[in-house]
Amino acid sequence: MRLRWWGRGGSTNLAEGWLRGAEQVASHLAAEGVNRVLLLTDGLANVGITDPAQLAAHAAQLRKRGVATSTIGVGEDFDESLLQALADAGGGHFYFRRLARGDPRSPHLGGRGGA
Secondary structure, three states, rough: OOOOOOOOOOOOHHHHHHHHHHHHHHHOOOOOOOOOOEEEEOOOOOOOOOOOOHHHHHHHHHOOOOOOEHHHHHHHHOOHHHHHHHHHHHHEEEEEEEEEEOOEEEEOOOEEEOO
């Protein structure tokens, strides 16, 4: 599946999008495959479930069901601690994508602590 570019809106219901994706993965678990949700977000959960501890608890529950969560923070204004907590609780990894000034399609993808 190919991602389409999205526009800026002002609010992020991180939990709803992520949990919907996780349910899709959970309903099609692959016995011999990787069952992982990739959460690509600005990481500013400000609509729906916004409490980091509650979100991390959901990630831990999904992990127990066999669904891992990896997170990718986009831009320079995401909540790194939230995305790291989700990845840690979800048995996944945290990454970030810094967007080059003037080019929203910048190819840079760095791991935690990367440039």
